[in-house]
């Protein structure tokens with residue numbers, strides 16, 4: 406059995422699949438991530454990350470990243486870079502809030518203080534500490 | 538709203554929001570299958586005098602359908618819920634994640650609610666909202 410983590414929005418229409426196990430979850434305090442309570446796992450499209458289902462998307466202010474949510478239940482499932490890298494790979498991240506709690510509870514959390522420009526941030530605690 | 542609201546919130550895209558007439562005593566977090574996906578932090582009030590959800594929203598109904606969940610049709614943000622119409626006053630809930638100024642809600646105490654099995658408040662853990670976000 407190969408390890409994987411699955412995520413889906415509440416109504417189940419939008420899904421992501423992470424082949425393997427993410428190393429950490431990133432929690433950011435920017436206005437977008439705070440409002441969505443996002444916990445991101447960064448990867449590459451078609452490598453660790455595959456997604457399915459109809460989404461609605463919007464571009465972040467810098468127009469470099471599109472955020473995809475379910476048009477029915479609103480769940481913010483993943484983001485996707487608009488541009489591909491020179492090597493042809495495309496950056497993506499999935500929102501670990503869409504996963505079953507047990508699958509992600511022990512992941513370490515990287516805290517990014519985007520408001521004060523402190524990136525890449527620091528690691529503290531586990532996903533379970535922020536869950537509810 | 539006559540006087541200025543105590544708190545205001547706005548979705549990611551700014552198209553919808555909420556206001557609360559009074560600052561809540563605490564905010565409920567919940568582990569049900571919907572709430573956990575949005576990491577919600579809910580404040581309750583009477584819809585109308587106590588505050589309300591503003592702007593264009595789309596409703597999402599599930600389960601017993603006693604409440605309608607309000608989503609922004611553009612950005613998907615979860616604003617909160619309103620009790621589905623019946624006689625008398627309606628309750629509403631505002632998702633404090635969307636507060637315009639996070640510092641204005643940072644020290645509100647967390648009231649965890651077990652929304653999956655037992656449907657009851659859990660003991661408070663001495664946490665405030667700032668402890669649950671980045």
Ligand SMILES: [Zn+2]
Pocket residue numbers: 414415416417418419475476477478479480
């Ligand atoms: Zn959905």
Ligand SMILES: [Zn+2]
Pocket residue numbers: 548549550551552553609610611612613614
């Ligand atoms: Zn919006």
